[in-house]
Amino acid sequence: xxxxGTIDVRDIDESSINIxxxxxxxxxxxxxxxxxxxxxxxxxxxxxxxxxxxxDYIKTPPVDHFHxxxxxxxxxxxxxxxxxxxxxxxxxxxxxxxxxDPVLITALSHYTEVLxxxxxxxxxxxxxxxxxxxxxxxxxxxxxxxxxxxxxRSPVLLFLDHFDYQYGNCHDLGGIIxxxxxxxxxxxxxxxxxxxxxxVDGKNMGADFVVGSGHKxxxxxxxxxxxxxxxxxxxxxxxxxxxxxxxxxxxxxxKEIGMMGCTLMGVTLIGMMASFPHVRERxxxxxxxLANGRKVxxxxxxxxGTIIQSEYPRKHTLTxxxxxxxxxxVAQTHKKRGFFFSSAxxxxxxxxxxxxxxxxxxxxxxxxxxxxxxxxxxxxxxIARENGLIVTE
Amino acid sequence: xxxxGTIDVRDIDESSINIxxxxxxxxxxxxxxxxxxxxxxxxxxxxxxxxxxxxDYIKTPPVDHFHxxxxxxxxxxxxxxxxxxxxxxxxxxxxxxxxxDPVLITALSHYTEVLxxxxxxxxxxxxxxxxxxxxxxxxxxxxxxxxxxxxxRSPVLLFLDHFDYQYGNCHDLGGIIxxxxxxxxxxxxxxxxxxxxxxVDGKNMGADFVVGSGHKxxxxxxxxxxxxxxxxxxxxxxxxxxxxxxxxxxxxxxKEIGMMGCTLMGVTLIGMMASFPHVRERxxxxxxxLANGRKVxxxxxxxxGTIIQSEYPRKHTLTxxxxxxxxxxVAQTHKKRGFFFSSAxxxxxxxxxxxxxxxxxxxxxxxxxxxxxxxxxxxxxxIARENGLIVTE
Numbered sequence: 199x200x201x202x203g204t205i206d207v208r209d210i211d212e213s214s215i216n217i218x219x220x221x222x223x224x225x226x227x228x229x230x231x232x233x234x235x236x237x238x239x240x241x242x243x244x245x246x247x248x249x250x251x252x253x254d255y256i257k258t259p260p261v262d263h264f265h266x267x268x269x270x271x272x273x274x275x276x277x278x279x280x281x282x283x284x285x286x287x288x289x290x291x292x293x294x295x296x297x298x299d300p301v302l303i304t305a306l307s308h309y310t311e312v313l314x315x316x317x318x319x320x321x322x323x324x325x326x327x328x329x330x331x332x333x334x335x336x337x338x339x340x341x342x343x344x345x346x347x348x349x350x351r352s353p354v355l356l357f358l359d360h361f362d363y364q365y366g367n368c369h370d371l372g373g374i375i376x377x378x379x380x381x382x383x384x385x386x387x388x389x390x391x392x393x394x395x396x397x398v399d400g401k402n403m404g405a406d407f408v409v410g411s412g413h414k415x416x417x418x419x420x421x422x423x424x425x426x427x428x429x430x431x432x433x434x435x436x437x438x439x440x441x442x443x444x445x446x447x448x449x450x451x452x453k454e455i456g457m458m459g460c461t462l463m464g465v466t467l468i469g470m471m472a473s474f475p476h477v478r479e480r481x482x483x484x485x486x487x488l489a490n491g492r493k494v495x496x497x498x499x500x501x502x503g504t505i506i507q508s509e510y511p512r513k514h515t516l517t518x519x520x521x522x523x524x525x526x527x528v529a530q531t532h533k534k535r536g537f538f539f540s541s542a543x544x545x546x547x548x549x550x551x552x553x554x555x556x557x558x559x560x561x562x563x564x565x566x567x568x569x570x571x572x573x574x575x576x577x578x579x580x581i582a583r584e585n586g587l588i589v590t591e
Numbered sequence: 592x593x594x595x596g597t598i599d600v601r602d603i604d605e606s607s608i609n610i611x612x613x614x615x616x617x618x619x620x621x622x623x624x625x626x627x628x629x630x631x632x633x634x635x636x637x638x639x640x641x642x643x644x645x646x647d648y649i650k651t652p653p654v655d656h657f658h659x660x661x662x663x664x665x666x667x668x669x670x671x672x673x674x675x676x677x678x679x680x681x682x683x684x685x686x687x688x689x690x691x692d693p694v695l696i697t698a699l700s701h702y703t704e705v706l707x708x709x710x711x712x713x714x715x716x717x718x719x720x721x722x723x724x725x726x727x728x729x730x731x732x733x734x735x736x737x738x739x740x741x742x743x744r745s746p747v748l749l750f751l752d753h754f755d756y757q758y759g760n761c762h763d764l765g766g767i768i769x770x771x772x773x774x775x776x777x778x779x780x781x782x783x784x785x786x787x788x789x790x791v792d793g794k795n796m797g798a799d800f801v802v803g804s805g806h807k808x809x810x811x812x813x814x815x816x817x818x819x820x821x822x823x824x825x826x827x828x829x830x831x832x833x834x835x836x837x838x839x840x841x842x843x844x845x846k847e848i849g850m851m852g853c854t855l856m857g858v859t860l861i862g863m864m865a866s867f868p869h870v871r872e873r874x875x876x877x878x879x880x881l882a883n884g885r886k887v888x889x890x891x892x893x894x895x896g897t898i899i900q901s902e903y904p905r906k907h908t909l910t911x912x913x914x915x916x917x918x919x920x921v922a923q924t925h926k927k928r929g930f931f932f933s934s935a936x937x938x939x940x941x942x943x944x945x946x947x948x949x950x951x952x953x954x955x956x957x958x959x960x961x962x963x964x965x966x967x968x969x970x971x972x973x974i975a976r977e978n979g980l981i982v983t984e
Contacts, residue, residue, distance in 0.1 A: 201622075201625045201626050201628075201629040201630075201865075202622035202623070202625050202626040202864075202865035203622060203864075203865060203867075203868055204652075204653055205626055205629075205652045205653075205861065205864060205865055206651065206652065207629050208629045208630050208632075208635055208638070208652075209629070210638055211632055218634075218637075218638075220633075220634050220637065221632065221633060221634050221635075221637070221638075223633070224632055224633020224634055224857075225632045225633065226631045226632050226633075229594075229595035229596060230595070230631065231628070231631055232594045232595050233594050233595040233598055234627060234628075234631050234812075234858065235594075235624070235627075235628060236594040236598075236600050236601045236602070237594075237601050238619045238623065238624055238627050238812055238862070239601075239604055239614065239617055239618045239619050239812070240613075240614060240616070240617020240618065240619075240805070240806030240807060240810075240811065240812065240813050241611075241613050241614050241617055241806055241807070241813060242601055242614075242812075242813070244611075244613065244614070245601065245603055245611075245614075245942075248945070258599065259597075259598045259599065259601075260597055260598075281674035281675070281678070281814050282674070282851075282856075284851040284852060285674070285851065287851075288851055292710060303836075305836075305838050305839045309832075309843045309846055309852060310851060310852050312832065312834050312836070312843055313832060313843070313846060313848050313851050313852055314851065316832055316833070316834050316848050317685060317848050317849070317851075322834055322836055322837070323837055323838075324836050324837055324838035324839060325838075326838045326839075412633070413633030413634055413856060413857060414633060414634070417633075418633065419627075419631055419632070419633065419635075419812075419857050419858040419859070420633050420634060420635070420855065420856040420857030420858065420859065420860075421674050421814070421854065421855055421856060421857075421859065439702075439705065439706060439709055440709070441705050441709050441715055443696075443698075443705070443715055443717050444715070444716055444717055445698050445716075445717035445718075445719045446698045446717060446719075450702045450705055450706070453702055453706060455706050455709050455710050456710070458675075458677040458678065458680075458681055458703060458706050458707065458710075459677060459702060459703050459706055461674075461814065462813065462814055463675075463806060463813040463814060464617075464806055464812050464813030464814075465627065465812040465813065465858055465859070465862075466812070466813065466814065466858070466859065467813075468598065469631070469858075471595075471596075471598060472594075472595035472596060472598055474596075475596055549638075552641070
């Protein structure tokens with residue numbers, strides 16, 4: 199069925215249990231669904247835009263309060279909405295990095311951090327991970343020393359993912375930030391996989407910047423996200439235009455250079471806003487989410503030859519699993535080859551795994567009910583058994 | 592009525608004739624409304640994202656074809672979707688401007704062009720306008736000479752608005768681009784007020800970059816837009832990442848630095864796509880739109896003391912009018928002061944003018960039926976007459 203022209207109706211989250219690693223935290227709430235229908239049109243939040251003509255000053259709908267709420271949500275001083283976490287990275291990179299500056303990321307950093315630094319011609323250096331795939335304060339300290347020797351100065355910025363996108367492992371945020379600050383290196387906390395699904399306290403961690411993703415973890419449409427900072431850095435990353443033009447002597451008010459003026463003028467912002475009361479509440483139930491994830495991870499571990507590559511026990515609902523010794527062994531002789539697996543999942547109403555993937559893959563159980571988690575756990579076990587793999591009870 | 596939490600239902604375009612200067616070209620089509628309901632969730636267009644994992648390669652929904660359609664729509668070689676026209680300006684500024692470089696805009700340029708240049712520490716110089724508020728090729732040539740003398744080199748880039756946001760006047764695109772090219776200055780065509788509402792032929796004009804706004808003129812949700820270019824410049828503005836990290840030796844495929852990887856991963860893109868067949872068709876009816884605008888402009892001109900500040904006859908549906916000598920005179924003694932005007936419009940079901948504005952204001956008749964245009968024209972005349980202004984028949 200088409201919803202418009204050549205575009206198929208999308209009903210994956212209505213018809214299936216979706217375990218796509220990047221999609222589950224960005225499903226809209228019912229309130230967001232209603233709000234985006236009312237605010238679909240282009241500049242829909244701008245009806246009541248008055249002087250000084252900036253998004254975060256709009257009172258109706260209450261965009262102004264929402265900005266205060268966002269800052270307080272992650273316990274920082276000031277926040278802006280941005281078209282995706284990556285645009286938050288970009289704004290901070292613009293404010294801190296000059297060509298040739300050393301900039302730290304980690305061995306598990308997301309590619310958008312790399313692009314933000316590359317865009318400013320910064321020189322990227324990675325903090326290595328331990329054998330168990332964790333970024334530690336010791337490794338960070340060593341790398342800072344090494345980079346400082348190489349460049350004869352400290353890195354200008356550190357991008358740090360609390361939980362990384364590859365393994366969903368928890369890294370030593372507090373420890374690393376403490377070390378970085380000993381060298382006066384400001385730290386950008388990448389909360390794409392945390393802000394909106396678990397409690398995040400920026401000041402308590404010591405973060406200089408907290409970036410969140412609306413479409414990844416705040417039940418909002420794409421592209422959306424947030425960038426929050428302290429009063430110490432706000433003037434730098436949210437600096438306003440200082441141009442006075444040569445002919446007309448025009449000036450441009452309090453438009454922020456790094457934000458490119460207003461950022462989310464319609465459906466994306468209203469989606470974030472409508473979901474926000476639910477998002478603020480749901481972060482308090484992270485333990486329940488982890489319990490659901492555990493059911494599924496334990497089921498996978500009970501299948502002979504299956505290795506959970508993420509740290510165990512799990513501290514996040516995103517998990518990376520290696521089934522080369524189990525489902526991929528089946529694929530070698532199955533008439534559907536590697537597609538037997540996604541196909542068997544599909545028959546059971548489970549979606550979100552790349553068709554054909556049977557070696558290393560990721561899944562995310564965020565947002566499930568416990569029955570759905572049990573159903574998914576049973577499905578993995580059943581598929582294993584049906585295909586002759588040994589499953590420990 | 593609330594649609595969610597503290598957010599009022601928005602029904603301005605259902606309940607009123609909206610003449611807001613920036614909103615009328617961004618109202619969704621019915622197909623876009625349907626599509627955004629199906630694709631509201633965060634990463635909704637990414638269900639079938641496969642290698643090489645980039646937005647413009649997705650086949651279902653047909654994002655790949657849409658990119659080709661967009662390029663062809665403005666007669667350029669290659670196009671990308673971006674989170675608003677401003678992000679297109681930013682990407683081009685990033686690729687062309689180094690600190691201290693002279694960059695040309697015009698006396699009527701939009702503030703987002705200024706921010707894009709300021710973000711790269713370019714030095715802004717304005718091409719003046721004529722007394723009748725037009726940017727001409729002669730003025731452009733003089734300014735290029737002047738800037739070249741000042742900086743001992745040509746400007747590195749020229750931002751040119753076909754129709755400006757202040758007056759909706761038509762500037763000599765072809766002539767200016769020809770002059771700029773004589774000095775080897777690449778030209779960015781800002782089509783925020785053209786692409787999606789009237790035919791735009793980038794190559795015929797000689798534009799190096801064509802930028803359009805989804806939420807301003809392509810019946811799409813915010814933030815959305817497009818950036819198109821020629822094969823000559825595509826490699827520069829859409830350059831892919833070249834980083835290989837020092838510890839893990841990771842590389843990042845064909846992600847584009849200036850785009851920050853993928854840009855519109857959900858509702859914004861699907862809105863653009865669903866509206867596109869209608870948008871492609873509607874640009875052919877620009878003359879009809881102008882005829883509607885004419886009815887309204889002529890009505891305003893028939894009110895004693897009213898001055899059309901935009902060029903006349905109008906070549907765009909966006910018009911700037913000075914009613915200091917008419918409606919503002921009424922406001923001096925009216926018990927509602929300046930609010931009498933927006934209030935009288937509101938009573939007649941007309942929205943989009945800032946309450947209290949009676950001196951210089953703008954309106955846009957785009958997308959009206961001819962009956963609506965006649966109704967609006969009659970409303971202006973009636974309000975004038977009721978308040979004792981002389982209206983010429």
